[in-house]
Amino acid sequence: MNITTKPDTVPAQRSVHFLGNILTFRARTGDTGGSFSLADCLTAPGAGSPYHLQQDEEAFLVLEGEFEFVLDGKLSRHGPGGFVHVAAGTPHAFRNPGQTPSRMLIVNLPAGPHERFFDEVGEEMAPGSSAFPPSSAPDIPFIAAAAGRHGIELLPPAA
Numbered sequence: 001m002n003i004t005t006k007p008d009t010v011p012a013q014r015s016v017h018f019l020g021n022i023l024t025f026r027a028r029t030g031d032t033g034g035s036f037s038l039a040d041c042l043t044a045p046g047a048g049s050p051y052h053l054q055q056d057e058e059a060f061l062v063l064e065g066e067f068e069f070v071l072d073g074k075l076s077r078h079g080p081g082g083f084v085h086v087a088a089g090t091p092h093a094f095r096n097p098g099q100t101p102s103r104m105l106i107v108n109l110p111a112g113p114h115e116r117f118f119d120e121v122g123e124e125m126a127p128g129s130s131a132f133p134p135s136s137a138p139d140i141p142f143i144a145a146a147a148g149r150h151g152i153e154l155l156p157p158a159a
Contacts, residue, residue, distance in 0.1 A: 016122025017133055020047020020096075023118055024127070029111040037111040039118075042103050043067070044132045048095030050143075054152045057109040058086040060094065065102025068095045091155055101130070117150040 015024040020043060027038040043065075051070065060069070062082040069076050069084050070093045077097070078084060086092045096102040108114045121143055123133065144154050 013127070014119075015125040015127055015129060016118050017125050018118060018122045019049065019138060020044040020132060020135065021049070022125055022129060022132065023106075023122065025115060025118075027111075028115055032111055034111050036107055036109045037115050039106045039108075039114075040103070041106050042101050042130055043094075043096040044101055045096055045099050049093050051091060051093040051155045051157050052147065052152055053089055053091045053155065054113060055088050056113055056151070057088050058092070058114075059107040059109075060084045060086075061105045061107075063103045063105060065096060065100060066098050067102055067104060068097050069093070093157075101132075113150045113152065117146060117152055120146045120150070 013025045013028075015022060017023075022042040024040045024042075025037060026040055027036065029037060048067075060067070060078075060083065062078045062080055064080060066077060066079045067082070069078065070091075071084065071086060072090050072092070076084070084094075106114075125133075140154075147154050
């Protein structure tokens with residue numbers, strides 16, 4: 001059996017801010033042989049992701065607070081312990097509807113496309129940071145072009 005572990009004293013992983021989300025990648029392509037990536041996501045009140053789809057699978061596990069998910073046009077709400085699986089090619093989005101930050105784990109299978117997207121569009125954050133930078137209008141053409149380079153398609157908001 002091949003088991004890989006990391007001691008609790010490993011250096012902090014890379015953190016980036018994007019659209020009111022602070023993502024700290026706990027496992028990246030190099031850590032998992034490309035099979036998956038794992039990000040710890042802290043989301044500001046009212047923030048989330050745009051409606052989009054991609055060709056990799058994605059899964060979300062809510063740890064704190066509450067998230068609304070739109071999956072192929074259907075809305076659901078999940079609190080701590082809530083789990084959402086997104087099959088490849090399925091339109092989806094998430095949002096924190098609460099008044100305080102919410103937190104979840106995000107798994108992408110295989111690893112790579114989402115990491116590279118966030119490496120390109122994310123604003124570098126200090127490891128362990130939980131303070132959201134001031135919000136500003138997103139550069140939608142830049143984000144859409146970067147998304148396309150990494151196999152992600154931004155869609156009009158779900159009705």
